[in-house]
Amino acid sequence: MRRLLRWAATAAALPVLAACTGTPPEDAGPAEAGADARPIPAECEAAADLPKRQMRGVWLTTVRNIDWPSEPGLEAEEQKEELRAQLDAAAELGLNAVFFHARPTADAVYASDKEPWARYLTGEQGGDPGYDPLEFAVREAHARGLELHAWFNPYRVGWKDPDLDGLSGDHPAVEHPDWLVEYDDQGWLDPGLPEVREWVTGVVMDVVDRYDVDGVHFDDYFYPYPAGGEEFDDDASWEEYGDGGDRDDWRRSNVDALMADVHAAIEESEPWVRFGVSPFGIYRNAGSGPGGSDTEGLESYSAQYADTRAWIEQGSVDYLVPQLYWERGFSAADYEVLAPWWAEEVRGTGVDLYIGQAAYRVGEDGEKAWEGDGALARQLDFSGGLPEVGGDVFFSMQDLRGRAQGAMERLSEDHYALPALPPRAGGGEGRPDPVGGLGAERTGDGGVRLSWDPVEGARSYAVYRVAGDGADDPCALAGRDNLVGVVGAGDGPSFTDTAADTAAGAAEDGSGGGDEGLRYFVTALDRYRTEGAPGEGEAVAAPTG
Structure with a gap:
């Protein structure tokens, strides 16, 4: 079993996972604070069985x-x-x-x-x-x-009754009667x-x-x-x-x-x-x-x-x-x-x-x-x-x-068991900065509450949960397999993963890594829906008992 990636101690690994987030054109320049963010490599795109935009x-x-x-x-x-x-x-x-x-x-x-x-x-x-x-x-x-x-x-x-019969005096069809064509009702x-x-x-x-x-x-x-x-x-x-x-x-x-x-x-x-x-x-x-x-x-x-x-x-x-x-x-x-x-x-x-x-x-x-x-x-x-x-x-x-x-x-x-990011708008340059200040705490009812620092220019945030030894997979965030939520931007952005313990148990039973817990990552999306690089991940230990 591969060891869980230690992001704080292995900073050089961050660009690898960052390369698997977002889909700007190949010539898009990175944002100043997100210079490690790069377009998804072809092998990561191919690895994404479930595209995360829909x-x-x-x-x-x-x-x-x-x-x-x-x-x-x-x-x-x-x-x-x-x-x-x-x-x-x-x-x-x-x-x-x-x-x-x-x-x-x-x-x-x-x-x-x-x-x-x-x-x-x-x-x-x-x-x-x-x-x-x-x-x-x-x-x-x-x-x-x-x-x-x-x-x-x-x-x-509108319809003749009551729309056309009740047009206000400042309606364009009243101010410009030659614009109006009545057809049927x-x-x-x-x-x-x-x-x-x-x-x-x-x-x-x-x-x-x-x-x-x-x-x-x-x-x-x-x-x-x-x-x-x-x-x-x-x-x-x-x-x-x-x-x-x-x-x-x-x-x-x-x-x-x-x-x-x-x-x-x-x-x-x-x-x-x-x-x-x-x-x-x-x-x-x-x-x-x-x-x-x-x-x-x-x-x-x-x-x-x-x-x-x-x-x-x-x-x-x-x-x-x-x-x-x-x-x-x-x-x-x-x-x-x-x-x-x-x-x-x-x-x-x-x-x-x-x-x-x-x-x-x-x-x-x-x-x-x-x-x-x-x-x-x-x-x-x-x-x-x-x-x-x-x-x-x-x-x-x-x-x-x-x-x-x-x-x-x-x-x-x-069809909608997993969340999806919205489709990307064309244009735009660079990416949002990586998310910083990510913290996680158990809620006491099998969930995990995440909070992080706001990112300037963020329209929304994507939250990913990666189980155990899958956290060091360079393509872990390329699809929506590990996407657990999309959160609106705000002064104190947060997200509660209510299925955290269920996910950890499923990983332990079949997909590997449950004994090493979960790791969360958060990315920011700007108004073009361009996704930034993930910041440092936050580990949560597997539930005891």
Whole structure:
């Protein structure tokens, strides 16, 4: 049996383990105080059977009070209490990101000088809830080690009753009535107007510049979903800007331009903020044109004029979350057809792919595929085996805490038993400093409480537990095998490993090193999600008896 590595006495060994943490590009320069940190060597990457980065997200919807707040008009403290409970539940389910609905109907779930307060807060559009929900959500999410992506509907103004009938005087559709197009029972800002594109980009950047969000997220609402017998009346903008070309191509070019504008603005201002979209799950059917999927359903390419392939090719998005809300084996839109199709589209492009999962369908009447606690795990059993699939996002929070609770608990056992770090943002230079001042003490109930000194610039921390003789393995931190927690940054960061004695006992029984106890390591992650080198490890003796 190999001896437990003595980090304090063998300082030269630190760079070896440090080399196995983080994944910046090969030419990234190390931070001054973390000069020993280097990219993961190829042999360490190969040794990581379980990659430690994975998107595990949930949509938290505010429109029509689907997820939060439970009803309009609650007092500020009641709203905060409900939101804390939602974020607690997300963390307990093993998730690491919340997609918070910040702009549901060209209004704001945050303090804005550009658009009025959303009516879902107080019951009246423009009604001040008495606090800033987005600011509160960001702070509370980060405290739990969760990312927060601000979710925007770029064009939707809302439903006629009560949204369009109750627009406040400072709503953009009231101040610019020529921007509004009514279609079926809804209202939309006209995507064909350059001033609308400029406005939406400005709204997004107002949030990016003022709030510490981790991402900006658009859903599938660009041009509206088709309604039988209805025509989207953009004749005026078409006549002024269409240049006599194909109208469908022009509409797609309008959406393409918005995507490029928003991505470029974020990249220039706050490049660590990731920009992504969750399009409808079918881009195009193979029968409609080259490159489509073997499906027979509504196409986002021709229905919402969302050309996701162009966004991938042009680098207008950092990630995609196609809404694959159909089960494995569904003839018109088979999950087993669509997940590989999307994986092929992003392969080698640098665009990350996560799958939008239909938690709302669990237990659906008459649908055998969605019965039982294995309904969601079955989906991930398939798509989780595709190398390009970097995680999943679930719709929506109320379902994870309701009809899909059992299915999510089963999924957590099968797929989320170990924590995961969030995906890394592109760019950034160097790494956070190594964590110092790590201390450990037993809690008396089989756990170990860790505390350490804050690291400047840290957004979160990763906590690793390595058993006995595995502590000197230079690749011990390369995967998530030994990751036990992700902790939000704070003035006095800490983590309690409640399963410490269980882990030590398991090591003694089978994996080796239990008689020599455990050793803990902590690393810091910055706003790019770049991981720093581990500081000196802290040993905890095996429990007696």
